[in-house]
Structure formats: C-alpha cells, structure tokens
Amino acid sequence: xxxxxxxxxxxxxxxxxxxxxxxxxxxxxxxxxxxxxxxxxxxxxxxxxxxxxxxxxxxxxxxxxxxxxxxxxxxxxxxxxxxxxxxxxxxxxxxxxxxxxxxxxxxxxxxxxxxxxxxxxxxxxxxxxxxxxxxxxxxxxxxxxxxxxxxxxxxxxxxxxxxxxxxxxxxxxxxxxxxxxxxxxxxxxxxxxxxxxxxxxxxxxxxxxxxxxxxxxxxxxxxxxxxxxxxxxxxxxxxxxxxxxxxxxxx
Amino acid sequence: xxxxxxxxxxxxxxxxxxxxxxxxxxxxxxxxxxxxxxxxxxxxxxxxxxxxxxxxxxxxxxxxxxxxxxxxxxxxxxxxxxxxxxxxxxxxxxxxxxxxxxxxxxxxxxxxxxxxxxxxxxxxxxxxxxxxxxxxxxxxxxxxxxxxxxxxxxxxxxxxxxxxxxxxxxxxxxxxxxxxxxxxxxxxxxxxxxxxxxxxxxxxxxxxxxxxxxxxxxxxxxxxxxxxxxxxxxxxxxxxxxxxxxxxxxxxxxxxxxxxxxxxxxxxxxxxxxxxxxxxxxxxxxxxxxxxxxxxxxxxxxxxxxxxxxxxxxxxxxxxxxxxxxxxxxxxxxxxxxxxxxxxxxxxxxxxxxxxxxxxxxxxxxxxxxxxxxxxxxxxxxxxxxx
Amino acid sequence: xxxxxxxxxxxxxxxxxxxxxxxxxxxxxxxxxxxxxxxxxxxxxxxxxxxxxxxxxxxxxxxxxxxxxxxxxxxxxxxxxxxxxxxxxxxxxxxxxxxxxxxxxxxxxxxxxxxxxxxxxxxxxxxxxxxxxxxxxxxxxxxxxxxxxxxxxxxxxxxxxxxxxxxxxxxxxxxxxxxxxxxxxxxxxxxxxxxxxxxxxxxxxxxxxxxxxxxxxxxxxxxxxxxxxxxxxxxxxxxxxxxxxxxxxxxxxxxxxxxxxxxxxxxxxxxxxxxxxxxxxxxxxxxxxxxxxxxxxxxxxxxxxxxxxxxxxxxxxxxxxxxxxxxxxxxxxxxxx
Numbered sequence: 001x002x003x004x005x006x007x008x009x010x011x012x013x014x015x016x017x018x019x020x021x022x023x024x025x026x027x028x029x030x031x032x033x034x035x036x037x038x039x040x041x042x043x044x045x046x047x048x049x050x051x052x053x054x055x056x057x058x059x060x061x062x063x064x065x066x067x068x069x070x071x072x073x074x075x076x077x078x079x080x081x082x083x084x085x086x087x088x089x090x091x092x093x094x095x096x097x098x099x100x101x102x103x104x105x106x107x108x109x110x111x112x113x114x115x116x117x118x119x120x121x122x123x124x125x126x127x128x129x130x131x132x133x134x135x136x137x138x139x140x141x142x143x144x145x146x147x148x149x150x151x152x153x154x155x156x157x158x159x160x161x162x163x164x165x166x167x168x169x170x171x172x173x174x175x176x177x178x179x180x181x182x183x184x185x186x187x188x189x190x191x192x193x194x195x196x197x198x199x200x201x202x203x204x205x206x207x208x209x210x211x212x213x214x215x216x217x218x219x220x221x222x223x224x225x226x227x228x229x230x231x232x233x234x235x236x237x238x239x240x241x242x243x244x245x246x247x248x249x250x251x
Numbered sequence: 252x253x254x255x256x257x258x259x260x261x262x263x264x265x266x267x268x269x270x271x272x273x274x275x276x277x278x279x280x281x282x283x284x285x286x287x288x289x290x291x292x293x294x295x296x297x298x299x300x301x302x303x304x305x306x307x308x309x310x311x312x313x314x315x316x317x318x319x320x321x322x323x324x325x326x327x328x329x330x331x332x333x334x335x336x337x338x339x340x341x342x343x344x345x346x347x348x349x350x351x352x353x354x355x356x357x358x359x360x361x362x363x364x365x366x367x368x369x370x371x372x373x374x375x376x377x378x379x380x381x382x383x384x385x386x387x388x389x390x391x392x393x394x395x396x397x398x399x400x401x402x403x404x405x406x407x408x409x410x411x412x413x414x415x416x417x418x419x420x421x422x423x424x425x426x427x428x429x430x431x432x433x434x435x436x437x438x439x440x441x442x443x444x445x446x447x448x449x450x451x452x453x454x455x456x457x458x459x460x461x462x463x464x465x466x467x468x469x470x471x472x473x474x475x476x477x478x479x480x481x482x483x484x485x486x487x488x489x490x491x492x493x494x495x496x497x498x499x500x501x502x503x504x505x506x507x508x509x510x511x512x513x514x515x516x517x518x519x520x521x522x523x524x525x526x527x528x529x530x531x532x533x534x535x536x537x538x539x540x541x542x543x544x545x546x547x548x549x550x551x552x553x554x555x556x557x558x559x560x561x562x563x564x565x566x567x568x569x570x571x572x573x574x575x576x577x578x579x580x581x582x583x584x585x586x587x588x589x590x591x592x593x594x595x596x597x598x599x600x601x602x603x604x605x606x607x608x609x610x611x612x613x614x615x616x617x618x619x620x621x622x623x624x625x626x627x628x629x630x631x632x633x634x635x636x637x638x
Numbered sequence: 639x640x641x642x643x644x645x646x647x648x649x650x651x652x653x654x655x656x657x658x659x660x661x662x663x664x665x666x667x668x669x670x671x672x673x674x675x676x677x678x679x680x681x682x683x684x685x686x687x688x689x690x691x692x693x694x695x696x697x698x699x700x701x702x703x704x705x706x707x708x709x710x711x712x713x714x715x716x717x718x719x720x721x722x723x724x725x726x727x728x729x730x731x732x733x734x735x736x737x738x739x740x741x742x743x744x745x746x747x748x749x750x751x752x753x754x755x756x757x758x759x760x761x762x763x764x765x766x767x768x769x770x771x772x773x774x775x776x777x778x779x780x781x782x783x784x785x786x787x788x789x790x791x792x793x794x795x796x797x798x799x800x801x802x803x804x805x806x807x808x809x810x811x812x813x814x815x816x817x818x819x820x821x822x823x824x825x826x827x828x829x830x831x832x833x834x835x836x837x838x839x840x841x842x843x844x845x846x847x848x849x850x851x852x853x854x855x856x857x858x859x860x861x862x863x864x865x866x867x868x869x870x871x872x873x874x875x876x877x878x879x880x881x882x883x884x885x886x887x888x889x890x891x892x893x894x895x896x897x898x899x900x901x902x903x904x905x906x907x908x909x910x911x912x913x914x915x916x917x918x919x920x921x922x923x924x925x926x927x928x929x930x931x932x933x934x935x936x937x938x939x940x941x942x943x944x945x946x947x948x949x950x951x952x953x954x955x956x957x958x959x960x961x962x963x964x965x966x967x968x969x970x971x972x973x974x975x
Contacts, residue, residue: 050476072475082476092469093462101466104459105478113487114459120260122459165478300785314764366960370673375959376905378952381903385952390945457910517903519640581785589785590764599771601757 003028003200009058018044020224031201033211036221042204050082051075060114073110079168087154091147095138098146099129099160105163132164152183172203178209188213272446290438292550296543297441298502301448303526303538305495310531313488314468316373318520323493325515327353327500331403333511334407339411340425342432346501354490361489363634380517386513400511425505437506453535464488525595531607540606552590555583642789645932651821653928654828656882658903662876668852668915669872672757675772678902679779680877684884685893686783687744689792691737695730727763732797734889741885742878749877753870784895791892796820819891827886832921907955911966927951929945
C-alpha cells in the first residue's frame, strides 16, 4: 500500500529544470531515504510536498488525495509534518509551549476562536506535550526559552513538535546536517526509537551512515530525476549511483 | 533553573484581577497626593487604558504594528453620539452600538490590511486611517458634521426613549438608567469597564488563542507548517482590538457627548502606540500604566505656563530662577507635544521593553543580589507578561 | 483637452515634491535599511530654511516714511535696501531661490547629525522600532519649529519676475492654457535634482558602491568597504534633497510646522506604489500620483465620486499593495513581507 505517490512531477525555475519527471512511491510504514548530490532536486521535491512550491506538472497523492494546490496548513492537517534543515521553532516561547502549539493544531484544526478557555485547562494537550517531551529527553528544559537552546536541542524540539501531531507522514530534511558524529548517532537512535511508532518517514540525507542505519528503501536523485531505487544493499552496489555520486570511485 | 509559570490557572488570575480592580477603584484616594484625584483625569486614565489594552492585543501579542487605530476610536465616538441622538440617551445602548460599528469597520479594514505584513501592514493601516480622517472632514460631513463635530441637540428623535416614555430634557447628558454619568459616577462607570476589559485581555492572553498570537509573533513562517491558518487568528485579534477602541471611543462620547474627526488623526494613532510601548509591549498591565502616565503628564505639562514656572522656582536666587524657567519653558504648556516626542524617542532608544521591563530588570537585579545565584539571570531577559 | 493638459501640469509640481521626498526615503531605506518617518520633517525643515533666510534678508530699520507728510509715519526698510539700494531690493525679492545657499549646508549638517546621533544605532533594530523612534524625532522637530515660528503658515513669495503665469499653451499650439511660472520652475528644478542624484549614483565610484549596497547589502559589507561613512553621506544627501524640495515649495504652499507630517504619509504611499527599494519607481510614482491627485480634484470628477480628491492617493496605495505587492517597479526579494 503506498501512502504517498508522486507521478511525473516537473518543475522549472527559469531555464533550470529542477525536477524532471520524478516518480516515487512511498510505502505505508516504511522509512524511505532520498539521497543524491547537491543540487539534485531533493529539497525542491520536499518543498513540493509541503506546499511551498507548486510543481508545473505531475501529481502528488497522499493516501489517495491530491496535495497539489493545498495551503501548507491543509497539508499539515492532512497528516504530513516536516522537520526543516535549519530548525524552525518558536524562539520566543517556552519549550513546552513550542510542543503544545502543534498539539493544538491537530486537536482544534487550522483555526478556532478559543478566546476564553485557558491553556492551563487543556489537560489533553498538556498531557500529550509532556509525554513527547519525556520521550525526547526535553522534559528538564520544558520551561526554558526555546530560542536559547543549543542547535542540536532545537532540532530535537522540532522533531517533538512534529511527533506530537501523530503525523501519518514525517518528512525529515537532513536531520543530522552539521552534527558531530556522536550527536548523529544519538539522532539515529532517536529516529529508530520513534520508528517503532509506525510513522511513515521520508528522509533526505547526505550522510550514508545515517541512510544505511535507518532506511528500508532508498531512492537516488541526480539532476532532478530519480536514477535508482532499491534496498540499501542494492543501492550500495549499484554502479549508476556510484557514478552519480563519485564519478565511479567505490562507495 | 528557575521555572516560568507561563500557564497560570484561575486562582492566580482571580488574585491578579482582585488586586487590579482594587488599585483602579481606589485611584481617587492614592492618586490624590500627586494631584490626579479628580474624576476628569481619572476617567481619561480608564478610557485610554482600555484603548491601549486593546491595541496591545494586536501589537503586543501578535506583533502587528497598526498605525491606524485612532480610526476605530473615532468611529466608536461617532457611533455612540448617533446612538444618543437616534435611539436613547442610555449609555449601555450607545456602547453596544459603538462596539458593533467599530467591530464591523475593523473587520473590513483588517481583512484588507492583513493581506500584507511588516511595514506594509503599518502603511496600509495608516492609509486607511488617513482616508477615514479626510472623508470625515469632507464628504461624510452629513454623518460627522465636519469641523464642528457631532453634537447632541434638542431636536434629536431618541426613538427608544420616547417609546419607553423616558422623558429626556433638551440638552441632558447621557446617563446609565437614570444615573448621571458626570463627575465621580462617570469615572466609576469607566473604571468598571476598564477592569472588565483587563480581565478579558488576561483571559485572551492565557487562552490557546493568545498563545497562537504569540507564536505568530515569534515565527509566522512556521505556523502554516504547524497546521495553523494565521490569517483568521490575526483578523480576530484585529477586530477585537478595533472593538476595544470602539468602546474607548464610546466612553469618550459618553462622558463628553461630542465627536470630532481629530480623534481619528494619525497623531492619535501614534499616541496609543506610545502608551503601549511606554508601559511595556506585550505585557498585560503595561498599556494601562502607559496610558495613565501619558495622560497624567499631558495634564501636568500642558497646565504649566511661564508664570507658574516662575512661582515653582522662586526659591532660587533671582538670576537662577530666570535661567531655570527659560530652560523648562519650551517643554510645558504648548510645548507638551515636544516633551511627548522626546519621551517617545527616549523610551524606544533606552527602554524598548517599557516600564514593565524596567521593573523586571530592577526586580531581577535585587533578586540576584539576595540569592547570589546566576541561574536566574538567564530568565530575566525573557519577556514574560507580568501579571 | 485643454483642461486635461492643465490638470497634468497642475500635478507636476506636487508630483515633483513627492518624487524628491520619496527618492530620499528610498535611498535611505535601500542602503541603510531604515524606515525613516522623520523624512517629512526634513522637507519641512527645508521650507523653514527659506523662511529663516527671507527673515534674515529683511532685517529692517525703522525709518521716517517721507511719503506721508501730514503726520509722523515710520516704515520698515530692510538694511539691504538701505545699503545697496536697488540691488538690495532685488536680493530681497529673490529670497526663495537664494535661500538654497542656506538650505544645502544646513540640511547636510542636519542629515549628518541625525545619522551619526540617532539613526546609526537603529540599523540592527526592528523596523517597528525604527518607525517609532523616527516618528518621535519628527514630532520633536516639528514642535521645535513651532516654538520658533508659531503655528500659522508663513507666506513667501516667488521673485516678482517669476511669479506670473505663462501662456505655455501657445508653445504646443493650444491657446488659453496659462500656468503659474513658479510651478513650472519647480517641476524643472525637481527634474534637475533627480537627474543630479541619478548621475551621482551612476557615474561615481561612490554611487556604484551605494547601488551595490542597495542590491545586496551583506555582500558589500563583506568586501571590506567602509559602509558606515557612506551611510552617513547617503543620509546627508537624502536630507539635502528633501530640504531642497521643501525650500523651493514655499511659494506654492505657505509652510507651517506640520507640513512634514502631511507630506510624509503621502510620500510613503509613493514609495510603496513605486516599489520599495526602487529609485526609478519612486520618481515615476511621485509624478504619477501628483497628476492623479490633480485629476481627482477636478470638479467634474468630484461630481461623480464626491470626496475622491481626499482619498485618491491612499486608495491607489491600497489597490497597488494588494494587486502588485512589489509596487510598480520593485524588484523581487527586496523587502518582501
């Protein structure tokens, strides 16, 4: 069963062909990695999925429903959450409030005039936020100012903000970019831990170590198109991939 | 690590409300020693406090700087005077009518202005306010009575009063079910509404809606990807703050039944911005303090003149008296606007967080001295709405 | 047809003033990244430079009025007239154009002092704070002027030779279009100043750096070019341009202390319509809106839409902002919000 189906997506920026007939099918419950050299179109593809960019042609269906033309909030409400390459959090709010916001969104919808009811009376939302903070080891920092956290913690916070919504599809844009080896390993452990929840994940990554530790399936993009797809083991030995990445040198 | 209670419950709210109400209602006593213990000025404190609280919901919580809020104040005043003329001299009816009119007016202007953000939003609101102001002076004269201003007159229909056989004399001021709203009763009427307005703004601040506004201010880009439509939240905040302005405008008309277009001028919009930042943007109490302080200083400074200055400084020897008087003279009387401008600059330059920020810094410094812990230091910088 | 041409002409002088103020606003906004709500006040200060200059020239002595014989009458005669006779008289008559000699140095000084003393501390602060502090400064400046010159408008006359009307219609073969000469001079003058600013930006190295800075501030900063000093100069130039615009406008509109506020709001609208950060856009939009405003004040137009003359500019701004978020000539990526 495929949860997300991408058919023949094209996107041009002026003369540049950023996406060229991309076809991709993401299985329900799988962890699907998209790899490829810089400028291969990975982030553009992700932006098409969350409504930041509208493709020129093609279809993007999520659970049988088209995502094209939807506003970002509608896509999120449909069950797609995204972790950005540079952490996008609410720097002026506390850590707890950062996690409560998305919980409100998934419980109350995109807009609800709750002028009177106190946040403090929303035990349902608080309980969910608390649980996620415990899970991601952020509980001790719950009352800190999110803007003053370290970059790694901000990333973890953003992950918590996505998970609290119980998304059906989680998009991760280079979750370990700029991290030390130790932090990367921690993140891998964390992602493995949340893999147990059965959330379908799409990971964009440069780091092969991360990809091969997490992914069930791997798609390789180069010059705006998918050039290969398979299990990590298959991809590792695919000469086309080595060609695209390293110009023939062994991976 | 010290923690921040960002989600206060009902007990804390009630305590805050009780202290606030007590402080406001006893203003005639504790403000008497500084010469502000008379109803006219206290009434102004309350009315402009309401205006600033409402403005703060938009600017302080959601971070949208409107330069056109005086338009809603003016619209509220006009609506209230019309309600007095057409329906009834009872203030309750006029206030409800004014809030409704200001609400609809701000819904239209907000809907258009909120299609942009940042300085474009500020300029759009400014443009709308200027349009309202210019129209009030020209084409809309049948409604606004132009430069003379809209007034009550003996020939007003007052259909409700007539239908209910309430006899109103020709030039009687508005009342509240027969209680005259002049002098002290006028002040207490405004003060009770101020307390209610404060409580409503506190509930909004502590609601999911309020948290959403703060989140929009913090990172609007993230809102869509978090599943929120920011626009309707902003529009609701805009309309609420417009209704607050309408209420304030109605109260101005109730205590003095005259509405003029100068209430809509953009300098009036600037004044409410100053009140809010002087007190502390985003705090609950700040706007009230800011509004009272500006109105108090306005009263003091504009009532001074050179002769009064001479009398104030006559303890100094002859020449020094003249020099000091000459130094102060440009800032008082007619020069009050100059003082206002200087104050405006000084606050933005040195204390952008306003008085509440200053209080917090002092409190933070003394707490650090007492406990000697540096852990609290990190929390001081955070702008938590003070209760 | 004649009426239409006349309306276009009527809009040109006002359009010139809008264009000059908007040009400075855009220059400051584009290079320094500062939203200057005190720019209208600079226009007003320029106008009062002319007022002061005229006052200076007409410092007078009370002398016996010989023409009155049957009682002792006195009249005020400017010293210039006493000293230099007819030459002195014509210097007094030409006070407004000559006042530019005072306006330029004074406005340069004001601009530099303002940038060094206040604006530079606000480069890194939010637009809201910039708006607020310059708004405060605008109030302070206009109140200072009010305390020196009073609240009433002060009329200044254009030189007698230039104060009549010219039958400029005959130049293009139409008759009966007479147009105040000074307004035409103002239009030509504003074109000259605009031309000078553009030439400065296009032809000098300094101007090149400024233009590069408007295109990409960060990169220019990285090139190791001393931006700080250039910012001061840019601000000074913008202040002088606004001052010149105000100075020459005095015979058209008698200046009062809140002149600046009136022009500021309109000029911001001009900047927005032209497109934030586009110098050409500011100029084009300035003239366009000036002309549009003059059309809107035609009685025929007012008969159809009453009050349109009062709100036309704001209305245009709203429509442009909503339909063309970047204005007429704004570039992509400049101050999008």
